[in-house]
Amino acid sequence: MLWRVRATLPDRPGALAALAQRCGEAGVNILGMQIFPGLEQVTDEFVLRTPEGWGEPEICDLITASGGGEIVVQAANEAALADQPTRYVQACRHVLERPMSFPEVVAQFFDAEAEAPPGIVHDTMELRVADVDVQLHRTAPFTATEHARGAAMADLVNDVLDRTRESAAIGTTPPVRRLGTGSTPDLVVAGETVTAMIDGVAVGLGEVLGPVEDDEHVRLVNLRVDPAWQRRGIGTRLLVDTARLAHMVGADEILLTTQSDNQAVLPMVLAAGMRGRIRMAGDLLTVKVPVRDLKPLDR
Numbered sequence: 001m002l003w004r005v006r007a008t009l010p011d012r013p014g015a016l017a018a019l020a021q022r023c024g025e026a027g028v029n030i031l032g033m034q035i036f037p038g039l040e041q042v043t044d045e046f047v048l049r050t051p052e053g054w055g056e057p058e059i060c061d062l063i064t065a066s067g068g069g070e071i072v073v074q075a076a077n078e079a080a081l082a083d084q085p086t087r088y089v090q091a092c093r094h095v096l097e098r099p100m101s102f103p104e105v106v107a108q109f110f111d112a113e114a115e116a117p118p119g120i121v122h123d124t125m126e127l128r129v130a131d132v133d134v135q136l137h138r139t140a141p142f143t144a145t146e147h148a149r150g151a152a153m154a155d156l157v158n159d160v161l162d163r164t165r166e167s168a169a170i171g172t173t174p175p176v177r178r179l180g181t182g183s184t185p186d187l188v189v190a191g192e193t194v195t196a197m198i199d200g201v202a203v204g205l206g207e208v209l210g211p212v213e214d215d216e217h218v219r220l221v222n223l224r225v226d227p228a229w230q231r232r233g234i235g236t237r238l239l240v241d242t243a244r245l246a247h248m249v250g251a252d253e254i255l256l257t258t259q260s261d262n263q264a265v266l267p268m269v270l271a272a273g274m275r276g277r278i279r280m281a282g283d284l285l286t287v288k289v290p291v292r293d294l295k296p297l298d299r
Contacts, residue, residue: 004045015067018067026051031081047080096160099160102129116135185203204229217250252291257285
């Protein structure tokens with residue numbers, strides 16, 4: 001059976017040799033290894049193939065007897081044997097092609113989760129993309145090397161977003177259908193809905209929906225803008241007023257859900273001056289935005 005094992009070893013000559021010798025004596029094969037250097041100790045990650053019947057206790061005893069500590073053991077499969085530099089290059093390619101996939105890609109790269117595991121001691125890495133926080137959680141502590149790799153990938157996303165904004169600023173806007181002569185919408189509030197009206201015609205809608213997982217402090221939000229009126233800041237204005245409306249009805253945070261290839265969500269959140277946490281799972285992108293500090297909405 002394959003296992004992914006992380007442990008700290010003393011930073012002294014022969015430490016790895018002692019572990020390798022004990023593995024050989026126990027019939028444990030070291031198939032892969034990564035080294036994360038530190039000042040006084042080194043974090044090593046191994047992919048081990050163990051004899052039949054071995055489990056976490058036997059592996060921990062083996063590592064401890066070799067002078068290791070801070071041991072984290074996880075069952076693994078053949079994917080754990082993938083070349084790490086190759087994985088890093090592939091992750092960067094995915095991010096370049098689809099910047100909004102960053103949360104999903106970086107979580108997979110670090111074998112982490114976007115949501116904190118409940119009731120389990122874990123470590124957290126926080127990365128900043130534009131003004132959006134991306135958090136990763138896992139039981140094995142993140143090393144300084146991994147923090148540097150994560151920051152480098154976040155910088156890559158920021159570069160892509162900056163270039164996209166620059167291209168949009170110097171490019172031409174395709175012709176769009178106009179309704180009437182007005183261009184600035186009036187935002188009309190009714191119940192838990194904000195409607196963007198231009199010349200009496202609804203061109204956008206923001207709705208405060210039900211709570212998330214029975215938590216009244218996190219409310220789902222639905223935003224829609226007529227395609228002919230997109231890219232004019234209407235979605236940003238709707239987001240701001242809908243967020244303020246959600247706060248008025250008791251929400252501390254709002255949650256937006258959209259398709260993972262929707263490139264408009266992140267710029268809209270940033271243009272609204274908000275901070276959020278993004279997560280991608282499969283084809284869905286979710287953005288959770290705190291609203292507790294927003295001013296009440298004038299009805």
